[in-house]
Amino acid sequence: MKVNSTELQNNFGKYLMLAGQEEIIITRNGTEIAKLTAMKEATVTNIDGTNTVHENASDYGYGGKKATYEEFLQLQQKSEERYEYIDGEIYWLASPRTAHQIAITELLVIFYNTFQGKDCTPMVAPYDIELRRTPENINIVQPDLMIICDLEDHLNENDYYKGVPKLVVEVLSKSTQRKDLIKKLDLYMSCGVNEYWTVNPDNQEVTIYHFEDKNISHYTTFKKSETAQSFIFEELRAEIDRVFRL
Structure with a gap:
């Protein structure tokens, strides 16, 4: 094209x-x-025969079978590592860098202060979110940060949230940006998330996508010395220099 x-x-x-x-x-x-062109990721085969795509690898070669949702649950139960499951592939979540943690911490403080005393609740990873493209296509992700506005209405008997966040945030890295900018963007857009923030510590930019009718209706990139403004929450703003204070 x-x-x-x-x-x-x-x-x-x-x-x-x-x-x-x-x-x-x-x-x-x-x-x-x-x-x-698409970035590449590496796939390894686990002991139980499932495949895991490692985010921090530099090469891509997904040649094995896709894991079923049941196989993902078995791996998740047996391991203390963190994983995501997107469209039949298992992704291992590497330990985040310092810039990643600072950005999330700053945004969490901003989100908490903005929504304190209101109906919407900021939540931070690790926290499993189940998203379904169809009743059979189950995906499990752990957004770095999210805003949930229907928490009490969608808690199951085991105290797990089964709804869809209004807003999600992912901090990018060179090794994860393909998944965050393509796979996760499409997943969030398709499953009812209203707004998606991608936070890039390398170029110190925040891009905000607004989804309507399962399409990108608007998006804006905010750079240093600017203030990021949510499309769906008028009161939610974040100074870029504060998010990337190192």
């Missing part, structure tokens, strides 16, 4: 998702200038 640079800039989220399916050639004044 070919797309000009202006179209790419105006619809970056859309083409990030498409890059997971095909190569995107970027043009300027009719001349090919760049290429947008």
Whole structure:
């Protein structure tokens, strides 16, 4: 697929998702200038025969069978490691870096102060969120940070939340951005999340996506010296310099 640079800039989220399916050639004044392709991840086979995609690996080669949801649950019960399960693949969650933790801590404080005494509750990982594309397609993710506005209405008998957060936040790294910007963006958009924040410590930017009717309706990237503004919560703002204070 070919797309000009202006179209790419105006619809970056859309083409990030498409890059997971095909190569995107970027043009300027009719001349090919760049290429947008999917990043690669590595898959290992566990003792029980399931496959795990390791986020912190540099190569990609998913050649084994996909794990069933039951196999994922068995692995989760046997291991003290943290995992996510997205579209039939198991992802091991590596230990986060310092910049990641500082960004999440700062955002959690901002979110907590914003929603204190209100109906919506900030929650932070590790906290399993179950999202279903269809009744049979079950996904388990652990967003870095989320805003839940129907907590009491969707707690099951075991005190697990079974609803859909209004807003989720993921902090990117070079090894996880393909999953966060393509797989998770599509999952959140398809399953009823209203707003998605991607936080990039490397370039110190926050991009906010607003989802409507299972599509990206708006998105904005906020940079240093700017203040990120939520699309769905007028009172929710975050100074970029504070989020990336190191």
